[in-house]
Amino acid sequence: xxxxxxxxxxxxxxxxxxxxYEGQDCSLARALELLGERWTMLLVRDAFYGVRxxxxxxxxxxxxxxxxxxxxxxxxxAGVLARRRYSDSxxxxxxxxxDRGRELWAPFYLLSQxxxxxxxxxxPRRLFAHADCGTLLDPTGACPRCGRLAxxxxxxxxxxxxxxxxxxxxxxSQALRRPRRLLQPLLPHHEPG
Amino acid sequence: xxxxxxxxxxxxxxxxxxxxYEGQDCSLARALELLGERWTMLLVRDAFYGVRxxxxxxxxxxxxxxxxxxxxxxxxxAGVLARRRYSDSxxxxxxxxxDRGRELWAPFYLLSQxxxxxxxxxxPRRLFAHADCGTLLDPTGACPRCGRLAxxxxxxxxxxxxxxxxxxxxxxSQALRRPRRLLQPLLPHHEPG
DNA sequence: CCTTCTGGTTCATTCACTGAACCATGCGTA
DNA sequence: TACGCATGGTTCAGTGAATGAACCAGAAGG
Numbered sequence: 001x002x003x004x005x006x007x008x009x010x011x012x013x014x015x016x017x018x019x020x021y022e023g024q025d026c027s028l029a030r031a032l033e034l035l036g037e038r039w040t041m042l043l044v045r046d047a048f049y050g051v052r053x054x055x056x057x058x059x060x061x062x063x064x065x066x067x068x069x070x071x072x073x074x075x076x077x078a079g080v081l082a083r084r085r086y087s088d089s090x091x092x093x094x095x096x097x098x099d100r101g102r103e104l105w106a107p108f109y110l111l112s113q114x115x116x117x118x119x120x121x122x123x124p125r126r127l128f129a130h131a132d133c134g135t136l137l138d139p140t141g142a143c144p145r146c147g148r149l150a151x152x153x154x155x156x157x158x159x160x161x162x163x164x165x166x167x168x169x170x171x172x173s174q175a176l177r178r179p180r181r182l183l184q185p186l187l188p189h190h191e192p193g
Numbered sequence: 194x195x196x197x198x199x200x201x202x203x204x205x206x207x208x209x210x211x212x213x214y215e216g217q218d219c220s221l222a223r224a225l226e227l228l229g230e231r232w233t234m235l236l237v238r239d240a241f242y243g244v245r246x247x248x249x250x251x252x253x254x255x256x257x258x259x260x261x262x263x264x265x266x267x268x269x270x271a272g273v274l275a276r277r278r279y280s281d282s283x284x285x286x287x288x289x290x291x292d293r294g295r296e297l298w299a300p301f302y303l304l305s306q307x308x309x310x311x312x313x314x315x316x317p318r319r320l321f322a323h324a325d326c327g328t329l330l331d332p333t334g335a336c337p338r339c340g341r342l343a344x345x346x347x348x349x350x351x352x353x354x355x356x357x358x359x360x361x362x363x364x365x366s367q368a369l370r371r372p373r374r375l376l377q378p379l380l381p382h383h384e385p386g
Numbered sequence: 387c388c389t390t391c392t393g394g395t396t397c398a399t400t401c402a403c404t405g406a407a408c409c410a411t412g413c414g415t416a
Numbered sequence: 417t418a419c420g421c422a423t424g425g426t427t428c429a430g431t432g433a434a435t436g437a438a439c440c441a442g443a444a445g446g
Contacts, residue, residue: 024235025360027313027317028301029308030308030312031304031307032234032304042221078312079311104304108221111224111297111300113220115222140342
């Protein structure tokens, strides 16, 4: 349906509706053609939280199956996610963030913090701390103690005071309410790669 | 059609399709309900570039008029943009970023830089420099010389080597190809209040 | 009175998302 | 061998949102 080559190449006059911003010669428009469709950013967010499997995305997002399959395909073709086999005897694949995908942490964190400040009635639902030293990150995503931006691998997510607003009962949501390191697989179902 | 109150309040079971992510108890989902619709983020980007008037957004974005009117209404109700009268004798209004809107600079800049690194074939189309000292910003949006994040008011935008890929001929695009301070009105049409 | 500028609204068409049903593979076990 | 089930999809009719062209209205200006 869509490939990175198509995304980076010439597509003058080809598609007029939907995901493309043809006339916009702008890198933000390019990023939004990939990430700006409905559900896509939430899917990447879940990947940071450790969700890796089709069924787990489905349980946590209430996303239509067809849309989920399409988004996983698009993000994989764009090199944001990688599809990886973690089991052979039942053949099972998982989707994990690539380096390119992990670089999205900072913009996602900042956008989320903006939403927290301006659109959330209760307090923060999730808190993010630098796992190495236990210090809560500042609104820019930096660790105040270490004085540098914390990469997602070093971040621990904890429930915050607004967590009570989370009414979801699926197993994925329950797992995500416990303190956990970002990018770590959600459940000890398997030992990846 | 939508208000900030509606956005922040309870809307359990009310809307199932379109812009809302009902089941998602997450501040990123809240932010995306407001900003994640088609065209909305590009509109905010243009506001950072100094675009303020309906006709100028229209000329620069090739956005359907009905969608533009809807997005301006939604962003204004959410307090991201403010509608301001800048002329009485022909009554004219403009849309300017509020404090809340200007806080979106950092996430937008980071997302745009990500797109620049991974989805743009040519070099950067636009360069951003700290106007006070003339130094180019680093990929996090900080001024390497001053050692701090540059707020949008202090940023100058200049054409970069990838600028040649910009084929737009409308007056707004032409104005945006010249070096300019962010948030400053696009054309000296008027002296805003 | 006629035209232009600006900032919209209306509406038929087209496209994307939704949700429910269905399908295929590969175990596990009886 | 059959049955059941977990996983990861595809198909498709129905719905809602985006598109784009046409139309509209207020206020100058000539």
